Amino acid sequence: MPTIGHVGRYALKYCIGEGGLGTVYAAHDPLLSRLIAIKTMQIDLPEQDREQFNAMFLNEAKAAGSLSHPHIVTVYDAGAGSQGTYMAMELLRGKDLRQLLSMGWRPTPAQAALIIRRVADALSYAHHKGVIHRDIKPANIFMVGRTQPRVLDFGIARVRQVESTGGAEEGMSRFGELVGGSPHYMAPEQVQREPVDRRVDVYSLGVVFYELLTGRKPFVGHDLDAISQSVLQDDVPPPHELNPEVPRALSDIAMQAMARDLVRRTRSARTLSQELREWLDGQADEGSGKGGKPAKAGKAAPDKALKAGAAASSLAAAGEQASGAGTSKAVLVGVAALGLLALAGAAAWWGLNRGDALAVPVVAEPASVPLPSAAPEAQAVAEREEIISEAPAGVPASAPVVAAVPVAPEPLPPAVTPAPPPAAPVTTTVAAQEPKAPVATGTVKLAITPWGRVSVGRKVMGVTPPLSQLSLPQGRHTIVIRNDDFPAYQQTVEVKAGQSVTISHAF
Template identity: 30%
Template sequence: MPEQQSAAAGLVGHVVAGHRIDAVLGEGGMGVVYRATHLRLHRPVALKVLPPPLAADQDYRRRFEREAAIAASLEHPNVIPIYDAGHANGLLYLSMRFVDGEDLGALLRREGPLSGELVCAVLGPVADALDAVHEAGLVHRDVKPGNVLIARTVRPNGHRQVYLCDFGIAKNPTSGGPDLTSAGQYIGTLQYSSPEQIEGRWLDGRSDQYGLACLVYRALTGQVPYPRDDTSAVIYAHLAGSPPRPTELRPDLPPAVDGVVARAAAKHPDHRFPTCSAFVAALRAALAPAPRPRPRPAPVPQGPPPAPVPRPGRSLPPTLPLPSPSPPDRPTRPAEPDEASRVPAAETVAVQEAEPPARLAPAPPSDVRAERIEADRSITVTWTPGSAAQVEYKVSRRTPDGRWQVVGRTAANSIVDGAVAPDAAIPVYGVVARLGTEVSDLVESVAQPAAAPPAPVGIPPVRNLTATAAGPLLFEWPAGVTEAMVVVRADRAPESPADPAATAWKITNMRYQLDGGLRLPPSVPRPCHVAVASCERAGTTLVVAPAFDASAHAVVPR
């Protein structure tokens, strides 16, 4: 470590690509960050210099500059602006905004566990920034406290500016692969790494959400989710351990926080939230205090009750005790009163009980439907109420062995079932209406036929896809389209870009033209089926064509 520190300090005072290096800000496994001055613009910057072995790899250097250009194109208030990137004097460098402040790690070391309100105030902007990174086709891959910068200056709203920095564009030089953000490469901090990242599988933005969930746990409790002494034990915990539960260390937190963090840190990406912002929004709702019941008004003090006014006439004797109930087929004679309580027949009082009104069962629901939500692959069950009465609905799921398993109860006319595997068929659901002790007939859901994928509308399709085992994928980019979705499935041709059993990732026309073709990462087994769909931008939203062109399918041989 002293040798590394002296080597890092050796650049202080030197000029690298027009930047005068003034001091060392920090040092990690993937490079050194300096405070520097841009000599031409006369402004302070943070200059990251990557290890020399990376600069010697021309293929890596070319891809590093390309990924840095994409990151520099991001325009988001919480993404650290990147000014320049390149290769000079045998070094790879990245110039970005200098933030006068501290990182989240320093704040946690000084303050310890943070309040839920402060956690949301700091990590809410980070979630927004991550979503912007994912929209641009990048995966950060190293969400941790040291990569969250907090400025010292307090803004008018009382909070400090928060930045997400240090994108995952610096990989281990010993790892191969055609792309800096492709599968089969591990980069990141183990305590905040997703299971798919540890196993070297293909990554998307949901992997960063897992890291954000670990970061939320750390900020709320002051500890990492899986504090183990052995590295292999940490890896096993990420792959198969129980989800972290913040309330075990912070019993003052609402129990709902555990469920939100557990979903964001689910082992399977399909079980997580659709976006990082959705995760933080759910966390903020779970941390919100429960509404306090409105106090009932105090009763108005009343005076003493008025004395009973005597009425003329004779008073009746005490009521006789009721007989014990007996079976209807054995009528009984009323018990004879004793001599003291006997009254003349003319003075007896007949008492007749009023029969309770008959209670009718509530009207059963109708048109019960079960459909899968594409965003998170959960199933939404809906129905039409049988009447306008306020009733409770109980929803059950039929198991493969024919039993009914309760999903939940609700007063609304829909419920979400997230306990069915994303790739499983939609089961049959049963819904009953309940009013007091009365229950309606059970109504089963109607199987929804699979809708044929609509033809691409408004987006020119990718055409003439060809593929070989050793060579790249080649296809015809349609005019005006700059992005496309590559979908791979091992067993058969992908049904659509949203095929739940397929692996998909986004590419850009710029990357395709620079590389001369798209190569599948080594982690994709062969043979496999490949299809490509066109994409287009609608503001900040990426719209994917709902189907493939007939010529945009190919088989990659072994």
């Protein structure tokens, strides 16, 4: 691949895209022999401001480089030179949310909730590291897969909103022309240039969530002033009123996240993530079918008990008709008894679900004594009863079957308890144990791009990065690296005591 230029030690290969503050290139890192992304900052500043700007940019890049999360793009390096400042980061394959939305892609409410939940997880991690993004918008959420976001440009937003320490006579910041930001997604406190905290990211993410749910931005205007006024004053309809497919619960979560009043706004990205996680878990439970949940107690419970009793009575009648003249009375009595037992079991189950103080004794099956086989007729009836009656959760499925067997087991002979052996004399002397030799270990170094979950055998060791190495006993170990968007990578290594081996893989 031809080289079109150099930035620092990196050889630029081709242009990925251009933005308001710079250009992004695919570049080759000759030191590590891998393709990366280089973002150059092309800002026209007076020479007296250049040094201050470069120092501020490198400080922000350092903060961004300290972040290591599966849903945050990894920053490798940053620098400043004659060609300006630059930031080296992992090269991603895909498109950002702005591009996908402009191409007509519309996520389902569940997909939107999953994307925003993962971005909220990333922001929560950054906030606990003391880093605020300040410019969350669709263009800064890169989609590797349809539900696998990566947050871009941590630190770049600070460049946009930096305030100069110059003299008061200058009025506005020397970098005031850079404060364009992203007006559609800026929080009211940003628009009014007030002090901000982590809740600005919650607000902006709420606006992005609103746009994913409805397909439109909540605040619009023909110029910057009109958009700013819309952010500060306009009331927007909830998402479920614009898109009937949006559940009311998701609509409320989005509206609370983008509340103008800081007191009413969702207090943190972690809280937003938890609310979406609970909603998604509830959807998964509903999708698991009737078998995933016990029937609710209430008005439907008597109906189920009556239906079970009627089914049992019908079963007894059917058995009586099928018996004919040649059927013995014992079989008929057994069928009728089974019907009564099914009715009693249904009534007992109803009482349990109602929470009444109805005690239902459950006969535990002895582990050491096998049940005798039932008569063929009784076994067939028991199988039909099992199909009709539905065992409630928490009651062993074997209990009704044990109670329904009409053939009593033969009495067992009384168990003979052998006499315990004479107790050995207690001695106070303890044999001295030889100290165990320490287990010899070696090191497995990990060089995985962009990230992966590391397992050794069936044990999950963590996520790399930040996990960079493993200390394992000497011997052969099979290590599996998993990334949600790619097939798993597996490698077997021979670990030797006191030595290291490296696993390198790029998904």
